[in-house]
Amino acid sequence: MAETWTCATDRAEATAALGRRIGAAALAGDAVLLCGPVGAGKTVLAGGILDGLGVPGPHPSPTFTLVRRRRGGRWPVWHVDLYRLSESEAGQAGDLIGLDEAFASDGVAVVEWAERLGAWTPADALRVELRRSAPDAREMWLRADGPRARRLLAAARSEGLAAGKV
Numbered sequence: 041m042a043e044t045w046t047c048a049t050d051r052a053e054a055t056a057a058l059g060r061r062i063g064a065a066a067l068a069g070d071a072v073l074l075c076g077p078v079g080a081g082k083t084v085l086a087g088g089i090l091d092g093l094g095v096p097g098p099h100p101s102p103t104f105t106l107v108r109r110r111r112g113g114r115w116p117v118w119h120v121d122l123y124r125l126s127e128s129e130a131g132q133a134g135d136l137i138g139l140d141e142a143f144a145s146d147g148v149a150v151v152e153w154a155e156r157l158g159a160w161t162p163a164d165a166l167r168v169e170l171r172r173s174a175p176d177a178r179e180m181w182l183r184a185d186g187p188r189a190r191r192l193l194a195a196a197r198s199e200g201l202a203a204g205k206v
């Protein structure tokens with residue numbers, strides 16, 4: 041059964057800190073799917089995850105290359121940003137842009153615009169939907185459908201957060 045958790049942040053650094061907790065718990069084969077509109081904070085959260093994995097920054101979105109493999113952390117990381125693809129294109133272009141490699145078990149995949157993955161959506165991935173509720177406030181809805189994702193969700197909600205406040 042899916043496990044879910046909702047939290048809110050009141051500044052970008054708090055969103056990055058949430059990402060660092062997820063990244064610190066990530067193992068090869070894990071995937072984190074980030075959903076939400078432009079400016080929702082997907083890249084901020086992805087940057088925190090990469091920091092938590094020990095990848096040296098900075099961590100710009102691979103907006104034009106769609107996929108960037110990042111080294112230097114505990115595992116190889118594929119940072120994916122599907123902004124420039126429609127859902128049907130992502131489905132067709134998945135092989136070309138290396139989604140099979142991104143979701144292979146020797147690394148960690150972090151996907152922005154994951155709502156566009158279509159049939160490529162991995163079964164056991166932590167899904168985070170981000171929403172801007174005020175200029176500096178974001179609401180995040182996390183969902184875990186399998187054991188890998190539940191480990192990441194447990195890490196995300198650690199640190200004794202009061203009422204889902206990060």
Ligand SMILES: Nc1ncnc2c1ncn2[C@@H]1O[C@H](COP(=O)(O)OP(=O)(O)O)[C@@H](O)[C@H]1O
Binds near residue numbers: 080177
């Ligand atoms: N609580 C917050 N969490 C994340 N980002 C925030 C927050 N408050 C303000 N921001 C700002 O919102 C912007 C989010 O941008 P970005 O992460 O690139 O969004 P996306 O990748 O979803 O398009 C950044 O400029 C960031 O500084």
Ligand SMILES: [Mg+2]
Binds near residue numbers: 082083101121152
């Ligand atoms: Mg982005």
